Amino acid sequence: MSEKSPVLNAPVQSCRISRPRERIVATARDLFHKFGIRSIGVDTIAEAAGTNKMTLYRHFGSKDDLICECLQEVARDVETMWGEITASNPNDPRAQLQEWVRRSAECVVNDGRGCDLANAAVELTEADHPARKVIEGVKRTYYIHLVDLCRAVGVAQPELLADALSLLFEGARVSRQSVGAEGPSARFVRMSEAVISAFADRTH
Amino acid sequence: MSEKSPVLNAPVQSCRISRPRERIVATARDLFHKFGIRSIGVDTIAEAAGTNKMTLYRHFGSKDDLICECLQEVARDVETMWGEITASNPNDPRAQLQEWVRRSAECVVNDGRGCDLANAAVELTEADHPARKVIEGVKRTYYIHLVDLCRAVGVAQPELLADALSLLFEGARVSRQSVGAEGPSARFVRMSEAVISAFADRTH
DNA sequence: GACCAGAGTTACCGGTCAGTAACATCAACG
DNA sequence: CGTTGATGTTACTGACCGGTAACTCTGGTC
CATH class of the missing domain: 1.10.10.60 (Homeodomain-like)
Incomplete structure (x- = not known):
């Protein structure tokens, strides 16, 4: 052992x-x-x-301390991922966004349980639980990263595209957890690409 | 008392x-x-x-029995809601879909906690928990209802639109729970309508 | 060798929780 | 009136869980 x-x-x-x-x-x-x-x-x-x-x-x-530490480590991992996405295709935001879609889809298919942060928000219902600040903070910076990327791509409404993509992703993870892998989450990539091109078409 | x-x-x-x-x-x-x-x-x-x-x-x-009964009542409520949506605008699927968006948005805004079924799936991780079948069943019939409605609207890819809408809705509820009411979930209506019109444009 | 900080071990406390037993109550119905 | 079935009441069990106390062990440092 x-x-x-x-x-x-x-x-x-x-x-x-x-x-x-x-x-x-x-x-x-x-x-x-x-x-x-x-x-x-x-x-x-x-x-x-x-x-x-x-x-x-x-x-x-306390156990709550440990929970917060775990979520903060998740936060660090997320930040690392964004760095890798940026580094994967330098100066090519469109390819970076595709890389985000690819990684997110990978996350949906390979992981039957959803996002640790979202799950923690479901389980820890106390309004003043220390973990809630961590959760909110991570989700917020995540969203900012995504908006920045959408803006760099050059769509007309980067915030709205980021909204849509983040909700699709969040929904895919929770859907896979409730309905299973064959449900709507299976088409996450196609939906994301459809939404991206729909937003891109309106700009050019 | x-x-x-x-x-x-x-x-x-x-x-x-x-x-x-x-x-x-x-x-x-x-x-x-x-x-x-x-x-x-x-x-x-x-x-x-x-x-x-x-x-x-x-x-x-047992408590698990009670949990299942609660979720089955949720299922009945969901079925009732679909009946109301159909009755709200008979023979006008487009208006029915808008009614679905309206009701879903109402659900997202008025309710800080997410979907009971999705939350239950997060909390009850045992693979053989009796509630899991209930959850899966409800989500599945829900999706079928939505696909039928999208098909009635006459878009080219009703399944994909239903996928997208259900993920947006699911994501909005979980996002509101993690990030709060001012996050991406606030733009659920605009996103849904954008996605619907994007899918509708491709057909006509 | 003396020391010491980090780690392991055991046992415990108080509280909560799911579930049960035995008994009392109360209202309807014949 | 007496029976019956559903409900209320109290007390209990056994398990688990978060957290603490007191002691021991070990490996490194001076």
Whole structure:
């Protein structure tokens, strides 16, 4: 079960690999994603992360803290993705938007559960839950990224296109979760491209 | 607190009003909707319904049973809504589709929490949970209704339009829940109409 | 070797939750 | 009046869950 760094104990030791804290967050993200936040107890997380509850509580003041940390890591991943999209086709916003569609579709098909942030918003109904600020913040910056990209493409109504695309994406993820993979979410790419070209036609 | 039928105890008595069972389902639907399924215990439901846990368990074998009953009532409401849409503008599918957009937008604006079925799918992650069949069934018939309506309107690709509209709607509800009322969901009507006219333009 | 911070172990607390048992009440109906 | 069926009441079980206390262990540093 336990990895005791079987080889190479001499020089790499200074850079500690797989610290409990990182394993806890990674495990929590995985379990929260698969089974929901409220279904998973801290004991389960700690055990699955190969550690124990006390260590978990030494790093995170509460389960809510851990939840927020997980969502913030999601936020970082999202930011990384936008960087990769920009870097994928420099100075070609149209291709970048296609790359966004491709990645989003990949996300819809490969992942039966929806967006972690949206799911958290469903599960954490307390109006003052600390996670709500994180969720709102990430979704907001995500939308700004998408608007910027649509504007760079040069459509007449970049905000409206970004609205439509983000709702299509959000809807596809939640639809796949309710109806299954053969439902409307299966045509996400075609719909997105149809909407994009519809908006593009109106400008040129 | 308790209503003891203060007046009119003579003739209406035979038709029992507000039976515990109905109050339980109505209360459960309300509380599940507002606070989520997992946050609400059976005790809370029973008390809020003006009854007690034992009576609840005499009518429903388990909490999961009650959940399914609630979702099935949602299904009945949805079916009623489709009937009303059809009756609202007989023989005018285009107006019926606009009525659908209007009602859906109303739903998005007035209701901070999303669709009960989609939310239930998020919360109940067990693959074999009895509620999942209900959810899938309702969403499927809903989609069929929408496809039929789009076909009646006479667009070239009714399935794709129905896909797009249902995803926009689904996305709007979940987006409003995560980002708030000022996010992309605020432009749901404009987006829907834009998509509808884009699909309609391609046919004529 | 002394020290110390991080991590593991065990046990516990208080609360909540789904579900049940046993008994009391009450209204309708014959 | 007596029966019956639905409901109310109270108390309970067993499991789980978030969080804490106290102690031990270990690996690195000076």
